[in-house]
Amino acid sequence: MGQEKIKTNHFKIINVGFPKTASKSFSKALESLGYKVADLAQAIEYFEKDWRNYIDGNAVLKDLILRYDQEGFEATSDVPFNSELPIALRYPLFPGSTGNFQGGSGWKAPVFPCST
Numbered sequence: 768m769g770q771e772k773i774k775t776n777h778f779k780i781i782n783v784g785f786p787k788t789a790s791k792s793f794s795k796a797l798e799s800l801g802y803k804v805a806d807l808a809q810a811i812e813y814f815e816k817d818w819r820n821y822i823d824g825n826a827v828l829k830d831l832i833l834r835y836d837q838e839g840f841e842a843t844s845d846v847p848f849n850s851e852l853p854i855a856l857r858y859p860l861f862p863g864s865t866g867n868f869q870g871g872s873g874w875k876a877p878v879f880p881c882s883t
Contacts, residue, residue, distance in 0.1 A: 773829050773832050773833070775832065775833070775836040776836055777803070777836050777839050777840065777841050778832055778835050778836035778840060778841060778842070778843075779802075779841050779842060780797065780802070780841065780842035780843070781832075781842070781843055781848050782794070782842065782843065782844040782845070782848075783848055783849040790844045790845045790849075791806075791844070791845065793844055794806055794842075794844040794845070797841075797842050797844075802841045802842045803839055803840050803841050803842070804840065804841070804842045804843065804844060805835055805838075805840040805842070805843040805844075806843070806844055806845055806846075807845060807846045807847065809840070809843075810843075810846070810847050813834075813838050814831070814834055814835070814838075817830065817831055817834045818831070818847055
């Protein structure tokens with residue numbers, strides 16, 4: 768049985784690329800298109816407590832996604848979401864989600880859009 772799908776107002780994209788797979792370039796491209804993108808710096812600034820709760824087992828992935836949405840972020844790239852690659856691949860988290868792959872060195876990183 769899959770995980771429930773998550774309805775968001777702002778959050779649309781999770782790029783779970785590993786370092787050196789063009790994920791930073793992907794983030795910059797999204798920013799140039801007007802997206803508000805969260806990366807490691809924003810994860811620490813806005814969501815450190817949320818990630819700690821998740822790591823300690825006191826929150827689930829949906830809780831993190833909804834927090835990013837609450838802060839108005841539309842996308843995230845790289846760390847720390849790339850640590851959740853197995854979950855992202857196993858469950859269609861968002862209504863209408865599809866895999867969009869990008870990356871280098873033969874590794875492919877899925878990008879999962881959320882429903883708005």
